[in-house]
Amino acid sequence: MADDNVDDVKEEVPEIAPFDPTKKKKKKKVVIQETEDDSVDKVPEKTESLSASDGLEIPFAGLKKKKKKQVETSFLNEESAEAGGEVDDHADEDGEGEEAGQQQQRYPWDGTERDYTYEELLGRVFNILRENNPELAGDRRRTVMRPPQVLREGTKKTVFANFMDLCKSMHRQADHVMAFLLAEMGTSGSLDGQQRLVVKGRFAPKNFEGILRRYINEYVICLGCKSPDTILSKENRLFFLRCEKCGSGRSVAPIKAGFVARVGRRNTGT
């Protein structure tokens, strides 16, 4: 955390930390371009704190996998000794670094006496898994959320243009998502003629993202297997989340707006 950019430093509560798509990472190996000039030993620390702060598997899109790969390899070329165990010493010869696994010195600990680190072994097992059973290797990122498109309407309203799209990609009722968004933002809003969500107040795209992220954690993701492939149903006044993948279920809290202060009309309280 400490080595992060300014916008990360000022946020201490991970729950409401600002969302920055460039920092989002799924796999340990993803290294962001700007860290390249940083000293290498900071990298594992960074990825760790990131993964700790978000329990969420669904990334908001915009990260191109291919780009990441390139970044990663260039990173490895420079500092082959580190980067969380995904290292191939022959990355520079092979260019891509993906096929390098067949070389004689395929692991960073080859030729040394030291113990393997957990990260290195983890990387190794995932490499093997990717080679043989790609579908098991955690690359199942079929649900990729596009970032919210947010427009200002006048000075006091915000339009969430692709709200419906995002609801559909989460397989949730627009009503439910809307109720959550509005409750969290402490404001009111409605769908307009083009099925866009119009809310009162000014909000940035990252505001919506942060709340959607929490929505997904609470009402979409299966806690057991992290699959977003779930069904939300209402059974005698309680909401239940059932996972399509592993079949587990849990009850989820109903959405409550809670206390909403009366604002406007020049009196804050009373």
Add this chain to the structure above:
Amino acid sequence: MSELDIQIPTTYDPFADGNAEDSGAGSKEYVHIRIQQRNGRKSLTTVQGLKKEFSYSKILKDLKKEFCCNGTVVQDPELGQVIQLQGDQRKNVSAFLTQAGIVKKDNIKIHGF
């Protein structure tokens, strides 16, 4: 003899983590800290769900002094007393309440964007 010692770890609750994560239907009484936008860039923070035994006015006084902001206690017909503060004090309030031992960190829910 030494076998007796082995029993001690059974006090460890293997499900403790699971329970803590359980966001399920209202098993816990949360203190909700919310933010609301007002006109322009102004906002206000509300704190709902503090135990009734606490003196709201005293807490409010400390909060106001600590964060140098104004605030009131509002009586809500359904939710009881709610503390209202000017500005986005969510992190401040959360830190204050945990530090003062008024609420445990797990029992605080910060809402908003």
